[in-house]
Amino acid sequence: DGKYLAACRGADVIALTDWTLYPHMTAVWKMLQTEVFPKLEHRPRFFIDLVDPSSRSAEDILDMTRILRGFEPAGPVTLGLNGNEANILCRLHDLPPVAADSAPEETLAQAFALRDILGISRVVIHWTRFAVSASAGGGVMQTGPYCANPKKSTGAGDRFNAGYCLGLAHHLDDANSLVLGCAVSGFFVRNARSATHQELVAFLRQWAAGTL
Structure with missing residues (x-):
């Protein structure tokens, strides 16, 4: 009925x-790539979050990864992954996995390798203690505001993605988008809820001052 296309035309980030x-989501993405997104007059930023794909077959995952680059003609694509999800994709593409306690540089190299194979603009990978971003503009590593005793951890990755997308919507660079992602997630694990705008600003200031 045109409502989705109209919404996309007004979006900075999709x-x-x-x-x-959803077992048929790859087919849905193909339809969007051919019937909806080519009609956009602007180039929105695309952010893709798979959710842990370990329950899906290798064939399903590989089929999905092959079409990710199909969004690029409509706008730059960022694939957001946690460390475990990144390792699943790496194993299927004959790339070595990276351990959670490895140096951030190893995860950054992993992000660049996935970006090259997938043919998309950016790959972002986050672990509990840090996050990285690999794009044509270079690599960025950001140490997070680690919380040793979180009130809640389930959902922290979703908050990271939300914060990162906030950065995309405001056209921030990779470094500042990672900071926002880490801050939104960092507030969540300490408070078991999402921050308001004012609380996020205060959290960023406390983090910068080293007073968390």
């Missing part, structure tokens, strides 16, 4: 999420 949960 997030495509939960691929794992």
